[in-house]
Each structure stands twice: as structure tokens, then as C-alpha cells.
Amino acid sequence: MARARQERAEITRQAILDGAAIAFDQSGFGATSLSDVVKHAGVTKGALYFHFPSKEALARTLMDEQFQVSEDVPAVVNPGLQTAIDLAHQMAHGLRTNVRVRAGIRLVIEFGSFTDPDPAPYNAWIDTCFSCLRPAQDRGDVLPHLDARDLATYLIASFTGVQVTSHVRSAREDLHRRVVDLWNFVLPGITPADRIPFFDPSGSPECRTALGLPNLASAVVPVG
Numbered sequence: 001m002a003r004a005r006q007e008r009a010e011i012t013r014q015a016i017l018d019g020a021a022i023a024f025d026q027s028g029f030g031a032t033s034l035s036d037v038v039k040h041a042g043v044t045k046g047a048l049y050f051h052f053p054s055k056e057a058l059a060r061t062l063m064d065e066q067f068q069v070s071e072d073v074p075a076v077v078n079p080g081l082q083t084a085i086d087l088a089h090q091m092a093h094g095l096r097t098n099v100r101v102r103a104g105i106r107l108v109i110e111f112g113s114f115t116d117p118d119p120a121p122y123n124a125w126i127d128t129c130f131s132c133l134r135p136a137q138d139r140g141d142v143l144p145h146l147d148a149r150d151l152a153t154y155l156i157a158s159f160t161g162v163q164v165t166s167h168v169r170s171a172r173e174d175l176h177r178r179v180v181d182l183w184n185f186v187l188p189g190i191t192p193a194d195r196i197p198f199f200d201p202s203g204s205p206e207c208r209t210a211l212g213l214p215n216l217a218s219a220v221v222p223v224g
Helices: 002-031 034-041 045-051 055-070 081-097 099-115 120-138 148-170 175-190 193-198 205-211
Strands: none
Touching (some): 002 034, 055 099, 081 099, 081 120, 081 148, 081 175, 081 205, 099 120, 099 148, 120 148
């Protein structure tokens, strides 16, 4: 019976997070009330308060979920530049298909920029990107004079801007295309010319298969 109660409690908790995600995705943190969450979750306020003491706790939980996309990076054999490209497409896919990802990213941007500035989520993304770029640089896939952490910071800032612009202009319908553009423009400036053909801006074959993506890459023309 105890296990059955635990399972019911977890089902309720997930329903609350789903309801909160819908509300935050639609209205943002400031305009969302706990009554909105209860309505979308189909639970009572008592059940909500049993699992989450405040709206802030709900928001923090959804924001923390955004880092699950990078959980498998340490398990990747020889993470590198293609890993970073694939992670960008995985996040783009999540933004297009998963309301909890969309809500979490919206909350990260609101908290990180306006509501209560907190660099922690951005720093975590930068750390994940750096964990791919540093070994790539050691292998000669990133130009040796570049600072890998500065590059990671730039790439995360670029992706953040790309996804926001795509959201405004096309409800993220073109997001994967814009991610391909990002890498097509960036690769010639960070990768030795003879190494560029080894990387696919539209994602590795394994990534495209997992996400159901076509090969969107256009030719990358090396500079110089």
C-alpha cells in the first residue's frame, strides 16, 4: 500500500509540473497564478502545496529540468565539437515538442535577465558546452588560439538569441534550420579548414535519426 501511495503521489507531482509548464509557457512567471496551475493540472490547491510550497519552487524545478539534456555528455565516448552541435539540436527539439522544456527555458530567460537575475543556469549550460569544446581543441578540431570557455559562452548566448528570435518569427518552426545556420557561420571561424568536413551542422546521423530530422546542412565554405 505504501508503494501504491508513493506512485499516486508521483503521478500527482508530475501532473502539477505539467500544469505549471502549460501556465508558465503561456503567460510567464509573473502573470501565472497558482490557480492557473491548479486549473491546468486538474488537482486541488492542497495537493499542489503538499508537493510544492510556492510558485517559485515550481519554477525552479522546471528550470532544473533543462539540464537533463546534458546528462549523457559524460557518458559520450570522446565528446567533442559534434557533441556540442548535437546538443544544440536536442535542445531545439525539446523546445519544439515539450512544453516543460519550453516553460523551463522561458523561466530561465526571465529569471536570468529580468525577474531575479541568476547566472547559474547559463553557467551550467556554458560548462556543458565547454566540456565538449575543450577535448575538441585538444584534438585539433578547435583553433588553438581560441579560449574554449569564451567560445562556449558565445555559443550559449548565440543559441539563446537564435531560439528566442525563432520563437517570435515562426513559433520555432524554423529553429533547426536556424541552428544549422549558426554552426555554418561559426565553424569557419573556430575550426581548421581541413577539419570542417568532419562535422555536420545539421547533427550527426545518430542525432538526426533519434530526433527524426532531415539533413539540413548546407556547404560550409572555409575562410581564407
